[in-house]
Amino acid sequence: MNITCSHKMVLTEVHKLESEEDVAVALASYIYKLSGKFTASGTFSVVLSGGTLINTLRKLTEHPYVSSIRWSKWLIFFLDERVVPLDHPDSNFKLAYDGFLSKVPIPESNIYPIKENLSPEEAADEYEQRLKHLVTKNKLKASPATGFAKFDLMLVGMGPEGHVASLFCWHFQRFEKKKWVTFITDSPKPPPNRITFTLPLINSASHVAMAVTGEDAADAVKMALGKHANDHYPLPVQKVSPELSLTWFLDKEATSEL
Numbered sequence: 001m002n003i004t005c006s007h008k009m010v011l012t013e014v015h016k017l018e019s020e021e022d023v024a025v026a027l028a029s030y031i032y033k034l035s036g037k038f039t040a041s042g043t044f045s046v047v048l049s050g051g052t053l054i055n056t057l058r059k060l061t062e063h064p065y066v067s068s069i070r071w072s073k074w075l076i077f078f079l080d081e082r083v084v085p086l087d088h089p090d091s092n093f094k095l096a097y098d099g100f101l102s103k104v105p106i107p108e109s110n111i112y113p114i115k116e117n118l119s120p121e122e123a124a125d126e127y128e129q130r131l132k133h134l135v136t137k138n139k140l141k142a143s144p145a146t147g148f149a150k151f152d153l154m155l156v157g158m159g160p161e162g163h164v165a166s167l168f169c170w171h172f173q174r175f176e177k178k179k180w181v182t183f184i185t186d187s188p189k190p191p192p193n194r195i196t197f198t199l200p201l202i203n204s205a206s207h208v209a210m211a212v213t214g215e216d217a218a219d220a221v222k223m224a225l226g227k228h229a230n231d232h233y234p235l236p237v238q239k240v241s242p243e244l245s246l247t248w249f250l251d252k253e254a255t256s257e258l
């Protein structure tokens with residue numbers, strides 16, 4: 001494991017693990033410990049990405065975690081979402097529900113999917129307003145440093161070209177500075193219509209765990225963590241810098257180019 005500190009004093013840990021199974025085991029243990037810390041005194045706000053991350057969470061649905069985590073204190077949000085009905089095969093909510101949320105006792109009222117039947121722009125605005133309302137009602141913390149909502153933990157996956165959430169390399173959404181949630185109608189990865197947390201919102205979180213597995217991710221992992229990381233036009237993943245800690249969970253294939 002490597003440990004470094006950036007100029008923002010973000011603790012960065014890199015766990016290079018043997019297999020995807022080892023990543024799932026290590027990620028569950030990490031989440032369990034953080035959950036214990038936050039739920040001892042309040043709620044635990046968790047943001048889920050879609051993609052392979054959801055399957056990597058599978059150990060949480062098994063013994064010993066399923067019966068020992070204080071699930072009733074969890075609040076669930078979505079890092080990005082495809083603008084499709086919630087029961088559509090492309091929906092990140094459906095993926096998360098089928099693979100994770102339906103298997104653990106988180107109260108339905110603590111889960112915050114996007115609203116259906118809105119345009120991408122309307123859906124992004126609606127989600128942002130809902131987050132702001134939750135901050136006003138003290139159901140979500142706010143970052144004193146940025147004023148954005150401060151989620152306790154974001155669980156983030158990465159696409160093979162280094163995208164995180166629905167922030168893609170050659171798309172302007174990655175440079176958004178003011179909005180909390182924005183939208184895209186020409187996503188290079190289908191489906192085209194999506195909403196996404198912006199980098200300032202992502203970087204206001206306390207903790208981010210990056211779970212990245214498989215050979216397809218190796219080039220982007222090299223760009224993000226290798227000696228010759230591209231500082232001139234960094235990949236979206238290289239701009240992830242939460243307030244307290246950034247923890248990478250990688251399998252052997254994902255680190256094969258390091």
Ligand SMILES: O=C1O[C@H](COP(=O)(O)O)[C@@H](O)[C@H](O)[C@H]1O
Nearest residue numbers: 049050051052053157158159165
């Ligand atoms: O489209 C998306 O892609 C990313 C990465 O997915 P993966 O399958 O390569 O892990 C995902 O994190 C994001 O939530 C999703 O909408």
